[in-house]
Amino acid sequence: MSAHAELLAVRELSVSFVTEGGVARVLDAVSLSLAPGEIMGLVGESGCGKTTLARAILGALPANANVQGGALMFDGQNLLTLDAAVLAERVRGRAITFVPQDPYSSFSPLFTVGDQIMELMRWKSPERSRGRRRRHADRERVLALLRAVQLPDPERLLRKYPHELSGGQRQRVMIAMALLPEPKLIIADEPTTALDVTIQAQILKLLRRLATERGVSVLFATHDLGTAWEICDRVTVMYAGQELETAPIADFFRAPMVPYTRLLLDSLPSSGSPLRGIAGDVPSLIAPPKGCRFHPRCPRASDACRDEHPAARQLELEHQVRCHHPHLQSVVAA
């Protein structure tokens, strides 16, 4: 993918957290990129750094986090060095919006859904006109979007309180709110994890349709590989704060090259194959293993893996790995 076609490029981003037990190196030189209109999956097990990466892009890291190095290029500008006022005015919540895992805790229980959406429009409306005209235009825009996310009777919904909605309805409202400022990028962090499978299927279908129609890019963080398969064009897999493999969705599942990715896919429950997990535990991020952080659990680890964090290599078209010993004969047992 050529450089000018990138909407977002994360370059060698390192983030650490100051904790009681010491300094945790939660992101270790992570790189990835997103094209306009692309849905990119960010997959990995708990503690791999997906949420931290998502928050770093949003500029919403907690106070004990430090960015140690790297760059976050968005639309040609480095978000890490951008003026705070510009960031708040033009980028956060406008060009980049967010869909959280648990929509309930993102609403205030004291105000109606309508109050909260209109509050958002006061600050982030794409409408240019002013005064009453703008309020009217904003309201029409909100109602149109609530219909677009297939919520029945949107006028009545605006008068309801968050607790009166079901989990699926709240997530639909969240998606509508994320689309309202007409963003270029939506960051969705496990948006369907709290939902039942039938509701999850509805929401995934909706999110993919809306993103495609409107040409919005989505960075979709999830621990669920099945969900990633459903919605993503490309996937990056992370482990303990390092990214290991990036590939188009079909290649990623049919011909994974990095040993960790293979073991992870083998762990998926499927009938007819024996149950396999991955031996060992996820390392501590306060004293992570040197080199490739997966090496203590990796069946192909060598001295090189212990000493040196592998550089990113392009092995096939759009298929990138950071591994000293990838499986090059990309054959997976059927």
Place this chain on the structure above:
Amino acid sequence: MNAAVLVLRDVHKHFPIRDAWGRRTAWLRAVDGVTVSVARGEILGVVGESGCGKTTLGKTIVGIHRASSGEIRFEGNEVGALSPSEGRALRRTLQYCYQDPGASLDPHWKIGRALEEPLVIHTTLSAVERRARVREVLTAVGLPQTHLDLYPHEISGGQQRRVGLARILMLRPSLVILDEPTSGLDVSVQATVLRLFLELRERFDLTYLFISHDLAVVRLVSRRIAVMYLGKVVEMGETDSVFAAPRHPYTQSLLAAVPVVGGRRVSDDFWLEGEPPNPGNLPSGCRFRTRCPRAEGRCAAEEPELRMLADGTQVACHFA
């Protein structure tokens, strides 16, 4: 054919819904007429979405809730009719395993003491015999003997989970109800935990009632499966035949909603719309009719019974 360990006949559990003044305004029919039997040594999977009553069913079986009506027979004894002391004796062999059994360990107690406690309460074994039993079960769940002298905070979360399981197995139960035992686990850990469940079942001759919302997991471990929707079993049968040819429209949509890596994308053509109705205010007739694409006038008028089909699958649908 093995005798049934557990037989449920038309079990109901209704909770009152009260208004702000404590007056009962309606009944929430969490479990509404479930008839199931579990054979010795089998794993029966109970699946359904949140609010379908699967956890209430499990808790009613062990006696955490008292059934509103119906009959629960465990090892031939009617659970509801027992005196408190008989009930205690019964619960030795009927155990309930929460989502994370490790979370129920007392932080002030060493692992050895936590494991020995059920034996002190329920058995007359001598101290030497108790310690031998503790060591045996600890080995079975794959932990070293040195862990007996550690406190829960000194071992990892995965090991705590194993200790919790060991504690459930101390009294040699014949039936264990596993309630969402793998939710919240990463897949690489989930596989290890499932394998442990299967190994323990072999070793201790256990029967499992495996409650889960995760169909892929249930398919992998259970021989028979019961699908619940709003308090009722809508389809029950051999796991393989239910997955190969689901008959009830709800089962069909539930199976269609599960993403299969490398398969057809579910979100391309998922057809089920809407959300389950409020369980405090159920629709008349078939409870799935408000979302069912095949619903007709008959479905609103008449509630379909669970009927046995030729291949042994039971389905509650007029059109199956």
